Amino acid sequence: MTADDDWTERVAGALADVCDPCSLAAGAPLSLVDMGLVRGSRFDAATGTLEVRLGVTGAGCTFFGAYSAAAQSALSRLPGVRRAEVVLDTETVWHASHLTEAGARTLAQRRERTVLLSQVRPRMWQEPA
Amino acid sequence: MLGNAFVVNAVGHAYNLSRENARGPIGAMVRDGFYGIHAHFNPPEVVLPPEVFQVDQSAELLARTHFLESDVDLVVYHTLRLDSLFDDGLCSHAKAVELATRWPQRFLTYVGIDPTLGTERCLADLEQQLAEVPDAIGVKMYPDQIEPYRTFRADDPELMFPVYERAQQLGLRTVAVHKALPNGPVPLAPYRIDDVEGAAMAFPGLNFEIVHAGMAFVPETAYAIARFPNVYANLEITTLLLSKAPRLFAEVLAELLFWGGPQKLLWSDGALFTHPQLALGRFRDFQLPGDLLEKYQLPPLSDADRALVLGGNFARMAGLDLEALRAEQADDEWAQQRAERGAMDAPWTAFRAEHLAGVPA
Numbered sequence: 001m002t003a004d005d006d007w008t009e010r011v012a013g014a015l016a017d018v019c020d021p022c023s024l025a026a027g028a029p030l031s032l033v034d035m036g037l038v039r040g041s042r043f044d045a046a047t048g049t050l051e052v053r054l055g056v057t058g059a060g061c062t063f064f065g066a067y068s069a070a071a072q073s074a075l076s077r078l079p080g081v082r083r084a085e086v087v088l089d090t091e092t093v094w095h096a097s098h099l100t101e102a103g104a105r106t107l108a109q110r111r112e113r114t115v116l117l118s119q120v121r122p123r124m125w126q127e128p129a
Numbered sequence: 130m131l132g133n134a135f136v137v138n139a140v141g142h143a144y145n146l147s148r149e150n151a152r153g154p155i156g157a158m159v160r161d162g163f164y165g166i167h168a169h170f171n172p173p174e175v176v177l178p179p180e181v182f183q184v185d186q187s188a189e190l191l192a193r194t195h196f197l198e199s200d201v202d203l204v205v206y207h208t209l210r211l212d213s214l215f216d217d218g219l220c221s222h223a224k225a226v227e228l229a230t231r232w233p234q235r236f237l238t239y240v241g242i243d244p245t246l247g248t249e250r251c252l253a254d255l256e257q258q259l260a261e262v263p264d265a266i267g268v269k270m271y272p273d274q275i276e277p278y279r280t281f282r283a284d285d286p287e288l289m290f291p292v293y294e295r296a297q298q299l300g301l302r303t304v305a306v307h308k309a310l311p312n313g314p315v316p317l318a319p320y321r322i323d324d325v326e327g328a329a330m331a332f333p334g335l336n337f338e339i340v341h342a343g344m345a346f347v348p349e350t351a352y353a354i355a356r357f358p359n360v361y362a363n364l365e366i367t368t369l370l371l372s373k374a375p376r377l378f379a380e381v382l383a384e385l386l387f388w389g390g391p392q393k394l395l396w397s398d399g400a401l402f403t404h405p406q407l408a409l410g411r412f413r414d415f416q417l418p419g420d421l422l423e424k425y426q427l428p429p430l431s432d433a434d435r436a437l438v439l440g441g442n443f444a445r446m447a448g449l450d451l452e453a454l455r456a457e458q459a460d461d462e463w464a465q466q467r468a469e470r471g472a473m474d475a476p477w478t479a480f481r482a483e484h485l486a487g488v489p490a
Contacts (some may be wrong), residue, residue, distance in 0.1 A: 021317060022317055022345065026321075026346070027323060054369055058344065062162065062314050062315075063314070063317070065314060066314065093373070093377070095376075111348050114348065118352060120352040120388070122387055122390075123172050123355060123389065123450050124355055125354070125356060125358040
């Protein structure tokens with residue numbers, strides 16, 4: 001394992017409990033990692049500064065401030081980190097394919113439950129009453 | 130017209146994005162957020178400088194941009210009640226009056242209410258606004274306000290049912306609710322769509338539009354348009370994905386088509402947030418990719434489907450006589466100006482003329 005791999009794993013561990021607010025609202029809590037919003041990290045051993053790039057699911061998202069603050073707090077508690085910085089990744093357009101396998105499974109199960117509970121069928125509005 | 134399709138922009142905005150209209154730091158943040166989305170969701174050739182875009186956009190500008198620079202035939206103007214963020218709510222009732230008065234053959238209007246002010250105030254606002262725009266056909270609502278933060282449910286029987294009953298009595302055909310896109314740093318729950326379902330179930334004679342359908346909560350929106358004959362997906366802003374992320378647009382559209390069918394989608398782009406010909410041109414050429422047709426077992430998007438989405442569904446929902454409308458528009462001032470010009474004006478000709486005098490395009 002390289003030094004970078006080590007930090008990738010540590011960052012993922014720290015952010016495992018930082019949830020994406022929209023997934024919470026949807027009843028399918030997903031961490032920033034499972035949402036595919038952790039775009040990269042870089043650790044400067046000389047200064048003890050950890051920089052992590054986080055994305056948003058949409059350009060209009062106004063929750064970045066909230067979850068980036070939570071992320072910074074979690075990252076600051078990592079051993080060896082003197083200073084944690086979270087920056088916004090503006091390059092990547094988020095897509096559902098960015099979900100981890102576990103994240104996609106959680107979301108799919110939530111949606112399957114909705115379909116079962118509401119007994120929705122395609123175009124059922126056209127069915128005779 | 131786009132081909133043989135009568136085009137209705139189901140949400141057209143003449144925003145007042147002047148600095149003095151924004152209330153407090155959150156209003157200023159939302160004002161800048163609007164520009165951010167304008168700048169990042171539109172391709173560079175459509176992006177206006179902030180000093181041009183963030184102005185009080187006039188009713189005439191809305192009309193000139195649509196009818197001299199695009200294939201849109203009819204625009205639906207929503208009076209917006211973002212009263213806690215903007216002094217005039219962002220898109221004022223005064224502009225609705227001007228549009229409905231000057232160009233009734235080109236603009237339909239929705240009155241704007243703020244349910245966080247209570248039932249009696251909503252009922253009063255309905256009556257007051259309809260007194261000045263008697264031919265309004267719909268109602269527009271936002272799910273929350275700030276300072277103090279307050280929200281409501283569209284299916285609240287005590288708060289909202291008297292409003293829907295009165296709206297029906299007054300001849301209004303549809304209730305449009307802003308969903309999916311949070312206005313500033315506010316809780317997301319009120320932007321979910323389940324409360325629209327409850328209202329639609331209780332008022333089968335009224336239509337309900339999930340505005341910004343497809344920008345979030347796509348499966349929930351899809352299930353709602355599948356289940357309820359009177360729930361529609363209004364694609365305002367979602368259509369900008371045709372430029373920004375066409376694959377994402379295709380995925381959203383395919384899911385909505387699978388569950389609801391082409392009859393449940395309302396074309397809209399929220400111009401002047403964007404230029405009204407931009408997404409129209411891309412939709413004209415758009416086709417669902419093969420893997421999505423396979424995944425959802427859908428036929429390719431036909432011209433008939435496009436015509437439904439572009440205006441047929443809105444006309445049916447709103448009870449419009451398109452033949453009569455076409456006749457009224459055939460020789461109006463916009464048709465005459467188009468005929469004199471021989472072609473569409475370039476995008477933002479009117480905007481630049483109004484706000485960039487002397488600066489070449």
